[in-house]
Amino acid sequence: MDVSKNDAAVVIVDIINDFDFPEGPQLLENTKKILPNLKKLREYATQQSIPIIYVNDHYGIWQSDFQKVSDYCRNEQNKQIIDQMQPAPDDYFLIKPKHSGFYGTALESLLKELNVNHIIITGVAGDFCVLFTANDAHMREYTISVPKNCIASNEDQQNDRALTLMAEKLSADIDPV
Amino acid sequence: MDVSKNDAAVVIVDIINDFDFPEGPQLLENTKKILPNLKKLREYATQQSIPIIYVNDHYGIWQSDFQKVSDYCRNEQNKQIIDQMQPAPDDYFLIKPKHSGFYGTALESLLKELNVNHIIITGVAGDFCVLFTANDAHMREYTISVPKNCIASNEDQQNDRALTLMAEKLSADIDPV
Amino acid sequence: MDVSKNDAAVVIVDIINDFDFPEGPQLLENTKKILPNLKKLREYATQQSIPIIYVNDHYGIWQSDFQKVSDYCRNEQNKQIIDQMQPAPDDYFLIKPKHSGFYGTALESLLKELNVNHIIITGVAGDFCVLFTANDAHMREYTISVPKNCIASNEDQQNDRALTLMAEKLSADIDPV
Amino acid sequence: MDVSKNDAAVVIVDIINDFDFPEGPQLLENTKKILPNLKKLREYATQQSIPIIYVNDHYGIWQSDFQKVSDYCRNEQNKQIIDQMQPAPDDYFLIKPKHSGFYGTALESLLKELNVNHIIITGVAGDFCVLFTANDAHMREYTISVPKNCIASNEDQQNDRALTLMAEKLSADIDPV
Numbered sequence: 001m002d003v004s005k006n007d008a009a010v011v012i013v014d015i016i017n018d019f020d021f022p023e024g025p026q027l028l029e030n031t032k033k034i035l036p037n038l039k040k041l042r043e044y045a046t047q048q049s050i051p052i053i054y055v056n057d058h059y060g061i062w063q064s065d066f067q068k069v070s071d072y073c074r075n076e077q078n079k080q081i082i083d084q085m086q087p088a089p090d091d092y093f094l095i096k097p098k099h100s101g102f103y104g105t106a107l108e109s110l111l112k113e114l115n116v117n118h119i120i121i122t123g124v125a126g127d128f129c130v131l132f133t134a135n136d137a138h139m140r141e142y143t144i145s146v147p148k149n150c151i152a153s154n155e156d157q158q159n160d161r162a163l164t165l166m167a168e169k170l171s172a173d174i175d176p177v
Numbered sequence: 178m179d180v181s182k183n184d185a186a187v188v189i190v191d192i193i194n195d196f197d198f199p200e201g202p203q204l205l206e207n208t209k210k211i212l213p214n215l216k217k218l219r220e221y222a223t224q225q226s227i228p229i230i231y232v233n234d235h236y237g238i239w240q241s242d243f244q245k246v247s248d249y250c251r252n253e254q255n256k257q258i259i260d261q262m263q264p265a266p267d268d269y270f271l272i273k274p275k276h277s278g279f280y281g282t283a284l285e286s287l288l289k290e291l292n293v294n295h296i297i298i299t300g301v302a303g304d305f306c307v308l309f310t311a312n313d314a315h316m317r318e319y320t321i322s323v324p325k326n327c328i329a330s331n332e333d334q335q336n337d338r339a340l341t342l343m344a345e346k347l348s349a350d351i352d353p354v
Numbered sequence: 355m356d357v358s359k360n361d362a363a364v365v366i367v368d369i370i371n372d373f374d375f376p377e378g379p380q381l382l383e384n385t386k387k388i389l390p391n392l393k394k395l396r397e398y399a400t401q402q403s404i405p406i407i408y409v410n411d412h413y414g415i416w417q418s419d420f421q422k423v424s425d426y427c428r429n430e431q432n433k434q435i436i437d438q439m440q441p442a443p444d445d446y447f448l449i450k451p452k453h454s455g456f457y458g459t460a461l462e463s464l465l466k467e468l469n470v471n472h473i474i475i476t477g478v479a480g481d482f483c484v485l486f487t488a489n490d491a492h493m494r495e496y497t498i499s500v501p502k503n504c505i506a507s508n509e510d511q512q513n514d515r516a517l518t519l520m521a522e523k524l525s526a527d528i529d530p531v
Numbered sequence: 532m533d534v535s536k537n538d539a540a541v542v543i544v545d546i547i548n549d550f551d552f553p554e555g556p557q558l559l560e561n562t563k564k565i566l567p568n569l570k571k572l573r574e575y576a577t578q579q580s581i582p583i584i585y586v587n588d589h590y591g592i593w594q595s596d597f598q599k600v601s602d603y604c605r606n607e608q609n610k611q612i613i614d615q616m617q618p619a620p621d622d623y624f625l626i627k628p629k630h631s632g633f634y635g636t637a638l639e640s641l642l643k644e645l646n647v648n649h650i651i652i653t654g655v656a657g658d659f660c661v662l663f664t665a666n667d668a669h670m671r672e673y674t675i676s677v678p679k680n681c682i683a684s685n686e687d688q689q690n691d692r693a694l695t696l697m698a699e700k701l702s703a704d705i706d707p708v
Contacts, residue, residue, distance in 0.1 A: 312631070
């Protein structure tokens with residue numbers, strides 16, 4: 001995937017996650033598999049001065065307090081992910097109330113401020129919050145990449161379905177990083 | 178003003194504020210004057226279990242980090258306000274990217290979760306971010322109160338104008354607390 | 355499917371359609387197959403006084419002129435659909451600029467005015483504009499039905515995928531009418 | 532006012548109006564006074580190929596049917612306005628469900644399609660729907676003009692107040708046409 005665009009941003013969906021729901025253990029396993037790719041992408045983006053924007057569930061903490069959300073989510077099972085995907089001091093972190101990263105968030109204002117027209121969408125779950133975010137990006141006329149090795153879903157088949165849908169319907173570039 | 182409604186919430190606009198703009202000193206003085214009223218309202222709301230929701234400028238810190246915003250804003254001139262208006266542990270704090278508390282924020286989702294239909298809007302500036310928030314509340318069919326002694330603007334005349342407009346056009350109850 | 359709810363509305367997506375795009379002929383064929391079901395649902399809804407709301411592409415005609423849109427779309431191939439699915443005098447017809455029926459439309463205001471909490475989503479394409487509309491309905495906390503024999507996509511497999519996704523992720527009732 | 536910008540559009544708010552509300556007769560009189568200015572602006576815009584976009588109340592007719600809205604509004608008192616301000620075949624006409632021209636409408640999508648960054652806002656009422664539209668334009672980072680002789684309110688004083696507010700807070704150019 002080409003991430004050299006100077007009007008791009010990386011969006012990381014729901015990676016600070018407690019995985020505490022029925023299919024959480026499956027999603028946790030699948031998320032661990034993409035962790036090296038996410039780190040590689042993040043490193044590359046940092047080198048290229050491409051902004052990195054986390055959009056993340058609030059876990060009932062409506063207080064604009066990243067640390068509380070992170071502490072709430074952290075547990076034995078996911079600490080590897082949370083430690084390795086901790087936002088850097090220059091990264092952006094937005095809390096979202098629903099599935100799409102655009103709904104009820106400042107994402108659109110932030111992207112405008114950063115002069116971003118192309119969004120590289122990553123994270124979990126690929127067939128849910130990532131897909132909703134991609135849909136909303138497309139309606140707002142951003143071009144998108146969804147690198148196939150940077151999203152994870154509860155089941156691989158569902159992940160593939162979502163990727164196909166985003167490639168076909170949203171013209172997403174799904175080449176891996 | 179009647180704040181006993183069981184479907185109400187108090188919204189406090191931009192009270193965590195650096196007042197660092199041309200007319201900031203004037204607004205700071207006017208904000209100090211309403212501070213006792215804001216505290217009285219907050220106390221009453223807490224007693225009545227009415228939710229308190231801060232919606233506040235991000236000051237360029239797009240990191241869902243209330244403490245950073247508060248630290249950034251704090252200075253000799255405004256510390257009295259920031260200390261006294263510090264959110265309590267159960268209060269909500271949303272960061273807004275623009276003037277209205279509804280634009281690019283989770284406010285509407287939060288109000289739905291809290292079953293709120295009536296919003297008591299307070300804070301600064303009365304003729305700008307408070308007014309925009311009131312407009313947006315009205316379009317979303319919330320009823321509103323804007324207690325006249327709980328908002329402040331750079332100039333009293335502008336504050337009065339905004340109050341008149343909200344009372345006449347938005348059917349706001351502007352009785353003081 | 356149970357459509358007797360007194361807080362329901364039927365939403366018909368993009369049924370006034372020129373089918374003039376690469377996979378249009380396929381979608382046209384699949385749409386003809388669901389036409390009897392759509393008519394049955396519409397008839398039932400009318401009997402039960404359930405509001406019927408069309409949300410439809412504008413086809414470049416941004417003039418709030420249903421007739422122009424309908425005339426523009428009408429051709430030899432689709433006239434059966436357009437004739438049979440013509441909105442009745444009491445039906446609502448909203449023009450949408452993008453894929454979701456909620457994005458850039460008055461749908462949410464209309465649903466509030468009609469006291470609707472449950473949406474029965476139908477129309478085309480099932481894996482695109484119907485899916486986007488369902489996503490947005492879910493984020494706005496409407497419950498939804500998507501009767502499986504009332505949506506059509508270019509390909510049956512894609513239609514099934516979208517139905518599965520809406521059933522699993524959005525708790526959509528997909529029982530047929 | 533300078534309307535020669537090649538990224539501008541004229542927005543005309545609620546000019547197709549039944550004026551059937553308590554202060555309607557006053558607003559009607561004030562609207563007649565600005566009619567020559569609106570016509571002059573429209574003529575100039577047409578010459579310069581500046582798009583003209585009506586955003587207008589629906590009057591309970593949620594059917595994307597401009598003619599029905601126009602017929603509903605037309606009466607002895609306002610027919611002069613409705614006749615003279617009839618949209619031309621190339622003009623755009625969007626129906627809005629609430630006060631702001633941006634809320635629940637396709638205005639933002641249309642402006643993007645037309646590559647518009649500057650909006651010349653006109654129409655009625657200056658201190659209500661025009662003001663709300665201007666607020667929303669400002670939050671979406673459009674620059675705005677509100678020519679002072681192209682808006683009307685129920686009372687001149689309220690009109691002046693709204694103009695002052697838009698000039699001071701929204702950096703609106705309020706020079707007359």
